[in-house]
Amino acid sequence: MVAPPVGRADDQTQSLATAPVSRPDKASRPGPLVSATVAILVAATLIPLGYVAWAALSIGATKAYDLVVRPRVGELLFNTVAMVVITVPLCAVIGVGVAWLVERTDLPGRAFWRPLFVAPLAVPAFVNSYAWVGVVPSLHGLWAGVLVSTLSYFPFMYLPVVAALRRLDPAIEESARALGSDSVGVFFRVVLPQLRLAVLGGGLLVGVHLLAEFGAFAMLRFDTFTVAIFQQFQVTFDGAAGSMLAGVLVLLCLVLLVAEALARGSARFSRIGAGAPRIATPIRLGRNVIAAQAALAALAVLALGVPVWTILRWLWIGGADVWVLDGIVSALGQTIGLATVAAVLTTVLAFPVAWVAVRSNGLLARAVEGANYVTSSLPGIVTALALVTVTIRLAQPLYQSIALIVLTYVLLFMPRALVNVRAGLAQVPPSLEEASRSLGSSPTATFLRVTLRLTAPAAAAGASLVFVAVATELTATLLLAPTGTRTLSMRFWSLSSELDYAGAAPYALVLVVLAIPVTLVLLRQSTKVAAL
Amino acid sequence: MRRRWSRIAALVSALAVVLGATACSGSDDKDELLVYNAQHESLTKEWIDAFTKETGIKVTYRQGGDTELGNQLIAEGDKSPADVFLTENSPAMAAVERAGLFADLDADTTGQVPPQYRPASGKWTGVAARTTVFVYNKAKLPSGQLPKSLLDLQQPAWKGRWGAPPAKADFQAIVAALLQLKGETATAQWLAAMKANAVVYNDNIATLKAVNAGEVDGGVIYHYYWFRDQAKTKEMSGNTALHYFRNQDPGAFVSLSGGGVLKSSKKADKAQRFLKFITGKAGQEVLQKGDSFEYPVASGVPANAALVPLTDLQAPVVDPSTLDAQKVTDLMTKAGLL
Numbered sequence: 025m026v027a028p029p030v031g032r033a034d035d036q037t038q039s040l041a042t043a044p045v046s047r048p049d050k051a052s053r054p055g056p057l058v059s060a061t062v063a064i065l066v067a068a069t070l071i072p073l074g075y076v077a078w079a080a081l082s083i084g085a086t087k088a089y090d091l092v093v094r095p096r097v098g099e100l101l102f103n104t105v106a107m108v109v110i111t112v113p114l115c116a117v118i119g120v121g122v123a124w125l126v127e128r129t130d131l132p133g134r135a136f137w138r139p140l141f142v143a144p145l146a147v148p149a150f151v152n153s154y155a156w157v158g159v160v161p162s163l164h165g166l167w168a169g170v171l172v173s174t175l176s177y178f179p180f181m182y183l184p185v186v187a188a189l190r191r192l193d194p195a196i197e198e199s200a201r202a203l204g205s206d207s208v209g210v211f212f213r214v215v216l217p218q219l220r221l222a223v224l225g226g227g228l229l230v231g232v233h234l235l236a237e238f239g240a241f242a243m244l245r246f247d248t249f250t251v252a253i254f255q256q257f258q259v260t261f262d263g264a265a266g267s268m269l270a271g272v273l274v275l276l277c278l279v280l281l282v283a284e285a286l287a288r289g290s291a292r293f294s295r296i297g298a299g300a301p302r303i304a305t306p307i308r309l310g311r312n313v314i315a316a317q318a319a320l321a322a323l324a325v326l327a328l329g330v331p332v333w334t335i336l337r338w339l340w341i342g343g344a345d346v347w348v349l350d351g352i353v354s355a356l357g358q359t360i361g362l363a364t365v366a367a368v369l370t371t372v373l374a375f376p377v378a379w380v381a382v383r384s385n386g387l388l389a390r391a392v393e394g395a396n397y398v399t400s401s402l403p404g405i406v407t408a409l410a411l412v413t414v415t416i417r418l419a420q421p422l423y424q425s426i427a428l429i430v431l432t433y434v435l436l437f438m439p440r441a442l443v444n445v446r447a448g449l450a451q452v453p454p455s456l457e458e459a460s461r462s463l464g465s466s467p468t469a470t471f472l473r474v475t476l477r478l479t480a481p482a483a484a485a486g487a488s489l490v491f492v493a494v495a496t497e498l499t500a501t502l503l504l505a506p507t508g509t510r511t512l513s514m515r516f517w518s519l520s521s522e523l524d525y526a527g528a529a530p531y532a533l534v535l536v537v538l539a540i541p542v543t544l545v546l547l548r549q550s551t552k553v554a555a556l
Numbered sequence: 557m558r559r560r561w562s563r564i565a566a567l568v569s570a571l572a573v574v575l576g577a578t579a580c581s582g583s584d585d586k587d588e589l590l591v592y593n594a595q596h597e598s599l600t601k602e603w604i605d606a607f608t609k610e611t612g613i614k615v616t617y618r619q620g621g622d623t624e625l626g627n628q629l630i631a632e633g634d635k636s637p638a639d640v641f642l643t644e645n646s647p648a649m650a651a652v653e654r655a656g657l658f659a660d661l662d663a664d665t666t667g668q669v670p671p672q673y674r675p676a677s678g679k680w681t682g683v684a685a686r687t688t689v690f691v692y693n694k695a696k697l698p699s700g701q702l703p704k705s706l707l708d709l710q711q712p713a714w715k716g717r718w719g720a721p722p723a724k725a726d727f728q729a730i731v732a733a734l735l736q737l738k739g740e741t742a743t744a745q746w747l748a749a750m751k752a753n754a755v756v757y758n759d760n761i762a763t764l765k766a767v768n769a770g771e772v773d774g775g776v777i778y779h780y781y782w783f784r785d786q787a788k789t790k791e792m793s794g795n796t797a798l799h800y801f802r803n804q805d806p807g808a809f810v811s812l813s814g815g816g817v818l819k820s821s822k823k824a825d826k827a828q829r830f831l832k833f834i835t836g837k838a839g840q841e842v843l844q845k846g847d848s849f850e851y852p853v854a855s856g857v858p859a860n861a862a863l864v865p866l867t868d869l870q871a872p873v874v875d876p877s878t879l880d881a882q883k884v885t886d887l888m889t890k891a892g893l894l
Contacts, residue, residue: 242758
């Protein structure tokens with residue numbers, strides 16, 4: 025699953041970018057229609073939370089207690105928490121280590137390695153699991169989950185850390201050296217503390233993905249809350265036990281958010297010196313070069329070599345038979361169709377939300393920020409379960425419709441579009457719009473010719489992130505897809521759960537190829553941040 | 557400023573409506589029959605293709621698990637878009653029947669199916685059958701040490717040595733039979749022992765593969781997974797053999813795959829024709845000659861020659877209408893298997 029560094033990691037960009045924007049005045053207060061649109065969206069993001077609360081209430085305290093306090097929940101809690109507690113630090117070590125090697129040392133081949141370690145993001149975690157199970161069929165349990173998820177998600181840590189390393193002022197490190205610290209000391213006492221925001225932001229993102237992951241863990245026979253909720257859904261549809269598990273999962277997400285917020289603290293990390301910082305002198309690795317190259321090569325083999333090799337191997341074994349073209353073409357068509365509609369709609373809807381967030385500071389703006397922060401951490405399975413239950417009871421015409429699944433995608437992936445549109449909008453000086461208006465352009469023309477044009481690149485980046493997120497989405501799609509819909513990930517899932525690995529290989533290949541352009545977008549974004 | 561944003565918002569909403577409308581249009585064809593299908597997709601597709609060829613009636617399907625789709629039908633109630641429900645096992649059919657959502661089947665259809673392969677109520681019918689088997693690794697388990705009964709697997713000697721897919725409706729149907737035959741206390745006890753003893757797999761195929769690889773000595777699955785692989789590459793079953801419990805043991809349970817017509821269907825005639833077709837000679841021959849290796853149950857069509865005949869399996873007598881999916885789910889949830 026590919027996601028941008030949501031929430032905090034990007035706020036660093038945000039704070040830099042918002043500086044030239046003038047304080048909101050009365051004239052730029054959102055009109056009733058914008059306010060209404062935004063309010064409806066914020067309300068819709070609260071449906072999953074409302075559903076969990078309603079489910080707990082309607083089941084009744086005793087039964088809810090029985091369903092939550094039982095050994096199976098303890099087991100799931102242990103699995104889920106252990107997964108997060110082990111994998112997040114592992115990702116941090118790998119992400120920081122690799123970022124430091126490619127940014128701060130004289131390692132030969134840095135220019136080759138740097139983009140390569142973003143590439144694992146193009147391989148959805150469930151495809152990665154499939155690859156590993158293909159290589160080691162008996163792979164299962166916690167450590168298998170740790171292995172696959174670390175290899176899939178460490179780029180979430182690597183990207184923001186690379187960006188942060190590029191922004192660090194080498195002057196502090198030089199002072200430390202002048203005062204007698206060696207390279208190791210400088211790294212731990214000067215560099216690492218300054219990476220705190222990037223590491224925490226990346227850690228939150230990894231944690232959120234771990235809590236939401238279904239396919240990768242199900243394939244490795246490792247039961248986390250999300251996997252168990254899905255199993256309950258398969259048995260009981262919208263049963264009480266499933267919604268209670270969802271309740272516990274939501275609590276875990278909130279714990280993660282609070283933990284990250286507390287760990288961030290309120291220290292200042294920005295540079296206040298005058299002028300531009302110098303470019304840091306690369307640290308000489310000397311003899312350690314060989315060890316460093318070997319480590320990077322090993323990581324590349326594990327994270328990229330294994331999936332690429334397995335997919336190609338199954339394609340080779342399957343031969344021409346597995347290319348059931350009508351199946352693949354129709355799945356590709358449906359996937360692109362759904363992903364395009366969802367990406368466009370999400371990005372369009374992100375505009376009023378971003379406008380409120382950037383240009384006003386009222387109650388609505390704060391509600392938008394808060395809702396966005398919470399929903400970006402909610403697993404797709406909870407949102408999907410909530411919408412199945414709500415539509416079947418209250419909005420029958422929407423039930424099983426394409427409109428509903430598109431709405432779900434909008435709710436799930438709005439944060440990804442918003443991060444980009446908001447940053448783009450923040451960089452549009454209102455004075456340009458005012459100039460356009462004073463020269464006689466209508467408000468619509470001003471929006472189209474000034475605001476939209478300046479925001480277009482950011483919006484396109486946001487839309488492409490949503491596109492890939494939808495194309496590789498599995499859990500919500502399995503629950504909500506209208507009858508007859510078979511996306512790439514659904515077909516891949518149904519074939520690989522029947523252990524038809526060769527038959528699933530073409531779908532894996534197409535999924536990876538679809539994600540490659542967006543991985544490039546992410547890479548470009550991270551280097552752009554670094555250029556600020 | 558305010559006017560500008562109103563216009564933009566109007567534009568946005570208009571675009572959303574247009575996109576939503578284009579996305580929705582063309583998705584439901586009023587003439588097509590809709591099957592909620594929990595049977596294997598490949599088998600149902602064979603039935604549908606043959607049916608459409610014979611009658612010209614188009615059929616679409618929604619794929620899911622037995623109890624998932626069964627509970628979905630119950631949640632949808634009389635507003636369900638489904639016309640036909642097909643399952644792999646009986647408990648989900650029984651649950652939908654208890655919710656009063658099935659129409660009476662045409663006498664032509666029930667007339668094609670012997671009474672032991674359908675409930676007496678006539679609300680649905682068996683369309684195929686499968687038998688429980690114990691698949692074992694020939695190198696790890698000499699045939700002298702095979703369990704005599706499914707109940708033997710609760711003994712401590714079997715700890716870590718057998719596997720099964722508890723999250724699947726297939727396995728839950730076996731538990732439902734156990735519940736009907738031996739009662740709640742014995743079943744709860746057996747499930748608790750299973751939680752302690754068994755290695756849990758995602759599905760029948762994964763269980764078969766694990767037995768083949770020697771991860772566990774044996775596994776409780778349905779017969780046709782083994783026969784399908786034997787007919788193909790034997791890649792997942794080459795080191796294994798099947799053990800039939802027989803003797804009316806719960807482990808000799810034969811599960812009926814069901815088919816029924818929803819009372820809320822607006823295309824009841826076509827739906828009834830579909831069921832008549834799959835229980836008819838042509839439909840049952842798909843089971844005999846195709847690569848599903850499930851047992852035919854109707855129209856006098858014999859099973860695939862590779863299979864042990866249904867009548868030789870000494871299956872226990874189980875009433876398919878009273879298999880209790882809900883109770884099984886509760887017991888398995890209590891045992892910590894779900």
